[in-house]
Amino acid sequence: xxxxxxxxxxxxxxxxxxxxxxxxxxxxxxxxxxxxxxxxxxxxxxxxxxxxxxxxxxxxxxxxxxxxxxxxxxxxxxxxxxxxxxxxxxxxxxxxxxxxxxxxxxxxxxxxxxxxxxxxxxxxxxxxxxxxxxxxxxxxxxxxxxxxxxxxxxxxxxxxxxxxxxxxxxxxxxxxxxxxxxxxxxxxxxxxxxxxxxxxxxxxxxxxxxx
Amino acid sequence: xxxxxxxxxxxxxxxxxxxxxxxxxxxxxxxxxxxxxxxxxxxxxxxxxxxxxxxxxxxxxxxxxxxxxxxxxxxxxxxxxxxxxxxxxxxxxxxxxxxxxxxxxxxxxxxxxxxxxxxxxxxxxxxxxxxxxxxxxxxxxxxxxxxxxxxxxxxxxxxxxxxxxxxxxxxxxxxxxxxxxxxxxxxxxxxxxxxxxxxxxxxxxxxxxxxxxxxxxxxxxxxxxxxxxxxxxxxxxxxxxxxxxxxxxxxxxxxxxxxxxxxxxxxxxxxxxxxxxxxxxxxxxxxxxxxxxxxxxxxxxxxxxxxxxxxxxxxxxxxxxxxxxxxxxxxxxxxxxxxxxxxxxxxxxxxxxxxxxxxxxxxxxxxxxxx
Numbered sequence: 001x002x003x004x005x006x007x008x009x010x011x012x013x014x015x016x017x018x019x020x021x022x023x024x025x026x027x028x029x030x031x032x033x034x035x036x037x038x039x040x041x042x043x044x045x046x047x048x049x050x051x052x053x054x055x056x057x058x059x060x061x062x063x064x065x066x067x068x069x070x071x072x073x074x075x076x077x078x079x080x081x082x083x084x085x086x087x088x089x090x091x092x093x094x095x096x097x098x099x100x101x102x103x104x105x106x107x108x109x110x111x112x113x114x115x116x117x118x119x120x121x122x123x124x125x126x127x128x129x130x131x132x133x134x135x136x137x138x139x140x141x142x143x144x145x146x147x148x149x150x151x152x153x154x155x156x157x158x159x160x161x162x163x164x165x166x167x168x169x170x171x172x173x174x175x176x177x178x179x180x181x182x183x184x185x186x187x188x189x190x191x192x193x194x195x196x197x198x199x200x201x202x203x204x205x206x207x208x209x210x211x
Numbered sequence: 212x213x214x215x216x217x218x219x220x221x222x223x224x225x226x227x228x229x230x231x232x233x234x235x236x237x238x239x240x241x242x243x244x245x246x247x248x249x250x251x252x253x254x255x256x257x258x259x260x261x262x263x264x265x266x267x268x269x270x271x272x273x274x275x276x277x278x279x280x281x282x283x284x285x286x287x288x289x290x291x292x293x294x295x296x297x298x299x300x301x302x303x304x305x306x307x308x309x310x311x312x313x314x315x316x317x318x319x320x321x322x323x324x325x326x327x328x329x330x331x332x333x334x335x336x337x338x339x340x341x342x343x344x345x346x347x348x349x350x351x352x353x354x355x356x357x358x359x360x361x362x363x364x365x366x367x368x369x370x371x372x373x374x375x376x377x378x379x380x381x382x383x384x385x386x387x388x389x390x391x392x393x394x395x396x397x398x399x400x401x402x403x404x405x406x407x408x409x410x411x412x413x414x415x416x417x418x419x420x421x422x423x424x425x426x427x428x429x430x431x432x433x434x435x436x437x438x439x440x441x442x443x444x445x446x447x448x449x450x451x452x453x454x455x456x457x458x459x460x461x462x463x464x465x466x467x468x469x470x471x472x473x474x475x476x477x478x479x480x481x482x483x484x485x486x487x488x489x490x491x492x493x494x495x496x497x498x499x500x501x502x503x504x505x506x507x508x509x510x511x512x513x514x515x516x517x518x519x520x521x522x523x524x525x526x527x528x529x530x531x532x533x534x535x536x537x538x539x540x541x542x543x544x545x546x547x548x549x550x551x552x553x554x555x556x557x558x559x560x561x562x563x564x565x566x567x568x569x570x571x572x573x574x575x576x577x578x579x580x581x582x
Contacts, residue, residue: 048466049463049467051571051572065571068472068571069469069471071469072468072470075467082464083463084461085395085398085457085461087398087402089386095389096392099391100392100470
């Protein structure tokens with residue numbers, strides 16, 4: 001599903017992360033690591049926010065560097081602490097993402113409803129609490145027809161009820177549409193709520209698969 | 212002894228102000244002092260000062276120039292205050308007593324307005340020596356007022372709570388409109404950068420009037436319009452910088468969206484075309500449609516080039532301003548040699564090239580320490 005080719009990222013003189021050539025199969029991955037280990041760097045690189053050396057290839061032929069647009073159509077991302085223009089409303093953000101990601105019409109409705117954020121949709125984002133903002137960013141990450149969804153610290157800031165709903169979305173997308181997931185988190189994912197997940201460890205500025 | 216507050220304000224704003232405006236101030240000094248025969252310098256200035264102290268109309272003209280200078284200060288300080296790395300000001304300064312804040316901002320404004328104030332005080336001295344009392348009094352009151360209003364303006368700006376829930380009228384009116392990605396920049400300008408936008412348009416107006424007054428005898432020469440538009444593009448440089456800053460801060464998510472670089476580049480055309488509408492109207496009123504369209508594209512090509520440079524440098528104001536001013540000087544001569552159309556092509560190619568090569572690369576964004 002996802003292939004790292006000679007991946008290397010440094011911030012100036014400081015090496016941030018490297019990934020030896022690694023091939024991930026379809027599935028749900030928990031990215032484990034201590035503070036500053038490079039979890040966010042990894043996810044932001046795959047999301048296309050951070051520049052890096054080497055390449056990342058989706059499904060064997062879609063390279064983030066050679067097909068920057070095609071790759072981004074299929075990979076969605078929710079930031080750990082999202083920042084959106086404060087003057088926009090949630091509904092406007094959703095329309096923007098749905099449009100960019102070619103989401104089927106009305107796709108967002110079920111996500112908005114199950115997260116229970118309908119009432120906030122027409123308010124400017126500047127008035128949102130951090131939990132609301134996080135829920136909105138999670139909805140955005142599920143729009144379109146992604147092959148891979150990256151969630152940076154999805155478990156923080158949202159309440160337990162929302163967490164359960166998020167787990168159900170992940171299970172459903174993984175089961176029905178074969179969507180892969182990469183989630184970073186300090187705590188282990190809930191094995192009762194999710195299909196079997198693999199673990200990736202970020203340690204000493206290197207990513208390795210834990211078997 | 213300076214209070215810690217005025218110390219930090221002077222450090223942040225005053226030094227940067229003089230660095231950013233060194234060229235402008237040197238130019239003004241040259242016009243005021245360098246163009247007069249040294250032996251007549253003193254007499255010339257005393258005559259000039261007495262003239263504006265005794266003639267109300269002249270005084271008004273001089274006051275207008277000082278007011279412009281003050282606007283320039285506001286423009287600069289407002290731009291700096293809202294820079295991301297200066298945001299701590301909002302939760303540090305605002306805990307001082309209001310009077311202390313006012314005094315500190317007063318000192319700051321006096322420091323950055325020093326060239327004007329020094330000239331004003333000398334004029335007051337000259338006036339008093341020659342037996343004028345009313346004129347010097349008016350000048351003193353005017354100067355104190357300018358500095359005090361500025362201090363009040365800065366203080367209000369920093370104590371204003373950032374109220375994300377209040378939307379400007381334009382955003383309320385356009386609530387039901389579909390907002391495509393590129394339009395977000397325009398909405399941002401009309402939401403958060405209204406004052407800056409109005410000031411920039413004011414400067415544009417002054418440039419147009421000034422350049423055509425100066426070259427009244429050859430005002431139909433294409434080069435005159437070319438130089439005016441070059442200056443207008445430079446006056447938009449701060450607005451361009453703010454837009455890039457907005458993109459790096461609030462639109463970081465856009466890098467995960469499947470937009471091609473050509474699409475993005477073309478959308479910036481749309482953005483800057485919308486922001487240049489007032490100038491566009493002027494061009495189409497004054498010149499033939501063909502000429503006006505060409506000149507508008509010339510201005511847009513310059514602005515896009517400045518915009519693209521920021522993808523190369525990151526949000527480095529100093530480097531950016533150096534390049535903008537350097538380009539101004541070089542391109543000024545290119546325009547003088549009537550190469551304006553070749554310049555349009557070169558600007559556009561350079562702008563797209565720099566943008567294309569750097570959009571995904573060399574991101575100025577450095578993530579904060581991970582949690």
